[in-house]
Amino acid sequence: MARYSPSVQNLISKLSDLPGIGGKSAQRLAFHILSMSENDAAALAESITEARRLTKRCQCCQNFTDTDVCPICSDPKRDTSVVCVVESPRDVSTFERMHEYKGLYHVLHGVYNPMNNKNMNDITLSQLIERLQKHTEIKEVIMATNQNVEGNATALFVSRLLSPTGIKVTRLASGLPTGSDIEFADDLTLANALKGRIEIN
């Protein structure tokens, strides 16, 4: 890259560390920031430090929150007998957007991925176990980790771990996306849809 001042170079490098931002986008964002008013740039910077400073993990579900216990965990209308275990806080937003699920969540902040140096201590598994021991009203754990090798391995691991406790461990159904054409389904998805077929009543 040609002749940027050190501060601009530093900004570009910091931006390109963000997920999904390559060198070119980082450059584009940096130049946009340079053309902002100094107040607007300061407000953007402030929003980063403020959000990070005020955000902590919910003592109960480990989701990001600005209170000790997050609004979902402290909502008396939620069904406290079900816990949906997800990989990231973004997954909670996705579930909530659906307006169908009324139970609670547990955010793992990752999955078991030995290839990526993520082991069971890097995710919030011990907090989940502790929570299940403390809150005996929990009757079902829905493993909603992603449908890939790591997500499946984590789900299997948790289900084995919980089998002595008698808590029901379920996994989200795997199959054809709604509205999709069978013609365009990949082999694995189709095989899983076949394996998981259900009786029509």
Next chain:
Amino acid sequence: MARYSPSVQNLISKLSDLPGIGGKSAQRLAFHILSMSENDAAALAESITEARRLTKRCQCCQNFTDTDVCPICSDPKRDTSVVCVVESPRDVSTFERMHEYKGLYHVLHGVYNPMNNKNMNDITLSQLIERLQKHTEIKEVIMATNQNVEGNATALFVSRLLSPTGIKVTRLASGLPTGSDIEFADDLTLANALKGRIEIN
């Protein structure tokens, strides 16, 4: 969007104001920032304010720089008789990456775009005229604005404006990209390539 704390909501909204960052990417970036260490988040915020604070426009070419006159304008090895007029600082980087052009630049910071409320006073046209009057060694102005309606209009406007001065005003060649197949060329590009055909010597 569901149940974000005000500070996170603010971060997401600030990020989605950036070019090329939609709602979903903003959310993804925000959650990444929340999972960074507080020091790393502070360093990112700092890089924004620092770059913006230290960056100004070059007194000569209007490109972003941290000195009064940018390194290109103050480089004695550059050819001061040619000025390449571009829309944005990013275009300067693109030209410099090529290592072919040895002249100077002038950054318009926009184009003439009446539909978008950008008129001639919003771009650095008066600074260009002033520069040409002051630096009589400039013999050629290359209009390297983008190959679209606004870029062409701006190029035409500048060439008319400069016609009494005797300064040569040129435009980058418009035609088929190198390595491209004629089969896939769009009609306008092909028409321009035909119109601009040159004799083979």
